[in-house]
Amino acid sequence: MNIVCSNCFTTNRIPKEKKHNQAKCGKCQEPVYSLLPTVLTNNTFSPFIERNDLPIVVDFWASWCSPCQNMAAIFDKVAQGSPYLLFAKVNTEQIQKVATEARIRSLPTLVFFHQGEEIDRISGGLNEVQMKQWIMACMNKIA
Ligand SMILES: [Zn+2]
Numbered sequence: 208m209n210i211v212c213s214n215c216f217t218t219n220r221i222p223k224e225k226k227h228n229q230a231k232c233g234k235c236q237e238p239v240y241s242l243l244p245t246v247l248t249n250n251t252f253s254p255f256i257e258r259n260d261l262p263i264v265v266d267f268w269a270s271w272c273s274p275c276q277n278m279a280a281i282f283d284k285v286a287q288g289s290p291y292l293l294f295a296k297v298n299t300e301q302i303q304k305v306a307t308e309a310r311i312r313s314l315p316t317l318v319f320f321h322q323g324e325e326i327d328r329i330s331g332g333l334n335e336v337q338m339k340q341w342i343m344a345c346m347n348k349i350a
Contacts, residue, residue: 208260213241216251218258227261228290242287244294252305255295257323262349263293264342267309267316269300274332275315281335285342292342319345 208221210230214237221227221239230239244266247255256263266282268275286294299306299314309318309325318328319342327345 209258210239210261211255211259212237212239213245214238216254218254240293242290243283244286244296247295247297247302247305249302249304252297252302255293256320259293260322261291261293262319262321262326262346263295264345265295265297265318265320267297267299267306267311267314267318269298269314271300272314278315278332278338281333281338285335285338289342317341321349 208223208227209218210221210227211218212232212235215232215235217232217234219230219233219239221230228240228242231237232239245255247265256265266278268279282294282296286292297305299311313330315332316328316330317333317338319326326348327341329341333341
């Protein structure tokens, strides 16, 4: 399984018998997998989305958006409880190129990616139950 290092963004091939959440990056020696959301940039967005074999939930947010602020702690909590998913954040004020290409029109928007493809998206503030239900529905679509 390929996992993109959450620290240096090198693609690591994790052997089947090894646990991805215990593997260290071959390049930077940091843990490859982070339970907390990975902050993406214009340079790291595409490789992270395209080269990871685990599904990824991306939070598109902005500092002026109060529903985004409210959802940030929930997003972190759901991420920490989901060891077979990757979570990432895009600050749409700083990373405008990615936000434009992803056609983000309202905030917050969550987008679920698998093997480089968008599976689904949902806009507006979600509570923990709503977020988990939406993620589960996305998982069912790729199962
Ligand atoms: Zn690394």
